[in-house]
Structure formats: structure tokens, C-alpha cells
Amino acid sequence: MRTDTLMVQGTTSDAGKSTLVAGLCRVLKRRGISVVPFKPQNMALNSAVTAEGGEIGRAQAVQAQACGLAPHIDMNPVLLKPCSDTGAQVIIHGKAVDNMEAGRYHDYKAVAWQAVAESHGRLTQQYRSVLVEGAGSPAEINLRDRDIANMGFAERVDCPVVLIADIDKGGVFAHLVGTLELLSPTEQARIKGFVINRFRGDIALLQPGLDWLEQRTGKPVLGVLPYLHGLHIEAEDAISREPDADKAGDALNVVVPVLPHISNHTDFDPLRQHPQVRLTFVGTDDEKPAADLLILPGSKAVRTDLEWLRAQGWDRYIQRHLRYGGKALGICGGYQMLGREVADPLGMESDPGSSAGLNLLPLTTELAQQKALRNCSGQLNINGQAVPVHGYEIHCGVSRVDAGFESLVTLDYGVDGAVSEDHQVAGCYLHGLFESAEATRELLSWAGLERAESIDYYALHEAAIDRLADSVEENLDLERLFALLDLEGAAEEAS
Known part of the structure; x- marks a missing residue:
């Protein structure tokens, strides 16, 4: 069975990598395409337990639900759970191996990579498409050496990359162009397009910026995702501090x-x-x-x-x-x-x-x-x-x-x-x-x-994933995205 891998990387943490992967997973599932989520290395204190008694990042469990799958340790082979400002518990294939300071873990990455490669290899044997989520930003220069979470992974498995940025935080064009400029020529070539996330306002006013971005970089904007008010998708790590709205006085x-x-x-x-x-x-x-x-x-x-x-x-x-x-x-x-x-x-x-x-x-x-x-x-x-x-x-x-x-x-x-x-x-x-x-x-x-x-929390969660997938279908160039996965005609199939 042929398998294609597509990676979503972000200009920053919380740019929308997790939600875009979840949305794309549900879109492919709707079309009957065998798809699985994958995150090589995750750093998060939100985790889930798999059926075989392993521990993975919570975001990958959500993405698994979007695919209609049970969570599995191969979906997140390396999980780091911070226990101090400089150290974390290292979990490999669902089991804690040790607490490590950052310098020691950096040396340990060669071992961690073997777990990543084994899990990705197993998934490619079982599923038609593998949707990969990066971690943080690929432009973190101090982490480039022995990277297994972003471009280090993409280069080793030779997969295309989509770069997503959050416009709601401001500086979206600087984030995208700056990230691209800090990558090596081979890494720049690996990025096949941009997605802008959490846009509010009149898209016509954004269009001149999109035109400039495409002219400046030579890469297409694959879509602009709107800010989805009230969307509840379990977070990878960040806590939403927005106050509860529309609650009765006697709540x-x-x-x-x-x-x-x-x-x-x-x-x-x-x-x-x-x-x-x-x-x-x-x-x-x-x-x-x-x-x-x-x-x-x-x-x-x-x-x-x-x-x-x-x-x-x-x-x-x-x-x-x-x-x-x-x-x-x-x-x-x-x-x-x-x-x-x-x-x-x-x-x-x-x-x-x-x-x-x-x-x-x-x-x-x-x-x-x-x-x-x-x-x-x-x-x-x-x-x-x-x-x-x-x-x-x-x-x-x-x-x-x-x-x-x-x-x-x-x-x-x-x-x-x-x-x-x-x-x-x-x-x-x-x-x-x-x-x-x-x-x-x-x-x-x-x-x-x-x-x-x-x-019914499960039903609410399903509705949120479907709402996210609807937005992805409506606002992204799926034909181009699916071409990266060699899925001819998938964008035109009825959901």
C-alpha cells in the first residue's frame, strides 16, 4: 500500500498546528481515506492513555478521534513532560524512561530518533496518509542540531511541509517570511505553501498582503482560516483564560x-x-x-x-x-x-x-x-x-x-x-x-x-471536530493540499 506523509509546521507555538491536523484528519476520514495523525516529539503536560497502557500527548488523542481511531503509542513516540524549567520526564513509546535535563536529552536524541523512525515506519505500513504535526517552530536555531521534531524529521523522511501562522497574535507576514528566511535552502524548498489561522475581518482587506507574500516568497497561500468563536478543541498545553460567556447569573x-x-x-x-x-x-x-x-x-x-x-x-x-x-x-x-x-x-x-x-x-x-x-x-x-x-x-x-x-x-x-x-x-x-x-x-x-x-461531552467534541473540518473544507485549497498527498480527486469527493 502506498503511503504519503504531509507535515504541518508552525511559525510559533499555538499557531494552530494541532487544530489544522485534526481538521484535515476529519476531512480525509469523510472521504473514506485511511489517515493517521503523528507527532514525532511532543512537549506537553496534557496526555492521554492508550489502550495498550501507554502515554501520548492529548492533542494526538484528539486527532485520533478525528480519524475515527483509538489512540496508539505510535502516534506520538516521544513525549516530554516538563518537571522544571530545565528538565523533563522523557517518555518513549508510551513509557517513562528517565528524567533528563535539557543538555542530557539533547545527547539522547539519537536514541529518541530511532523510536520516531520505528513508529513512522509502522504507520506507513498501515495507513494511506500520515498527517504529521511539528513542534514549536522550525526556526529555533538553537534546536536545529539533531532536530527530530520539525525539519530534522521532514528532511529524513523526505516529506512536504505546510507552514501555518496565527494572524490573531499580529505580525503574521513577519512570522512567515522570517521563518522561511531562517531555514536552509533544502528546508525552504520543502515548504509547499502557507496557511493563515484565526483571521477576523474582511478578507478583501487582507488580500494585498496575501498577494505580496506570494510574490515575495514564490509560495502559495493555501488558505485563510477564520477565527472560530466558541470552538472547544482540547488544547495541547495552553490554557484558555477567556472568561465563560453567556452563562446565567445563577450558574x-x-x-x-x-x-x-x-x-x-x-x-x-x-x-x-x-x-x-x-x-x-x-x-x-x-x-x-x-x-x-x-x-x-x-x-x-x-x-x-x-x-x-x-x-x-x-x-x-x-x-x-x-x-x-x-x-x-x-x-x-x-x-x-x-x-x-x-x-x-x-x-x-x-x-x-x-x-x-x-x-x-x-x-x-x-x-x-x-x-x-x-x-x-x-x-x-x-x-x-x-x-x-x-x-x-x-x-x-x-x-x-x-x-x-x-x-x-x-x-x-x-x-x-x-x-x-x-x-x-x-x-x-x-x-x-x-x-x-x-x-x-x-x-x-x-x-x-x-x-x-x-x-453529552463526546457528542459536543464530535460536533467541534466537524465544525473545524467544515471550516477547513470551505477555506483551504484542498486540491493543492491533497496533491501533496497524491490523493487525486479527493478534494472533489462528496463528504
């Missing part, structure tokens, strides 16, 4: 601290889309609004983020919040923080040692070398109800709950989590709690929302 107020090492904040995407919930992310030195429900999210550096919580006054905020009848929920690292102690004797996330927790749940946690990676289903036990729940676990902590306390969830492998005696505080390791409609309804009812509605 439930949910507050989430943006920990310095927050992980899997996509847990809260279903709440952003819930018509009865007003979700607020609160960052460093931001004002802390009143809340009905406070949620402590996951963390890649729990003890370090616990120190940040105290420095930011969240410990005092939580005590006041609970005194006035509010509810608190912890997920994964946030669950560990709610306990009495978090110990890291092996230095898995930071220097060896232990830290006092917030002492709101009857548990102690010790970080272990073996990471738990599994998809789970079972029942949520809250608010006097037991309802279906599903999700996934990614953690190296082992928590021990005092005997006699209620667990929050009963899963296919056993019980997990804890609920305080006064039922004001709860937590567990299960990510994706709010993707289960009935579980979300009961959690919101527990937090004080009267007549909480159920939403």
Missing part, C-alpha cells in the same frame, strides 16, 4: 488554580461547555473569586506546586471557602495535595523529601518509580448516588487512605479516592471525571447546583 462558580506544573487541565473542558457552570482559571497573583466548587488539578511536581499554593494564599482561601459551605475536589496531584503528606523519597519529581499536605482528606501519598497508566470505568459514589463513570489514570503516587472512610469511585480494578466525613471534600486519581454525563451531574449537584443538566 455554579467553579474555580481552578493554575498550578505552575498543572497537568491534564483538559479535565475541565467539559465544564467550560456546560451551560450551568462558570469556570475560572486563576493564575499567579490573580484575584481569587468566590466559588461554589474549588478543584485542585493534576500536577507534574506536586510538592513544588504545594509550596506555590501556600505562597499564593490558597491554603487560607480553601479554609475560608469550606467554612462558608463550599466544596473542594482534588484530581490526581490535587487529590494528593488534599491529604496529610506527600513523600518523594526517590526524587521522582523534585529533590528527595516530603511535604505536609493540606490535611483535608485522611490519606498519605508516596511517589514511586512505577507509573500507573490505565483506562478505567466503574461507579462514582457521591451525593448519596452511585452512577457510571469512566476515565484514565496517570500517576506515580501510591496513596493510602485511613480505614473506614468512603471511597469516591469504585473502578474495575478496585476502589479509589476518598470523601471527607462532612462530605465537603473529595478526591481521586481518575482524570476525565467530567466526561461522564451522569457523574458530572452528580458532582455538580453535590457542589450545590440545583437541577443539574446532563451534557
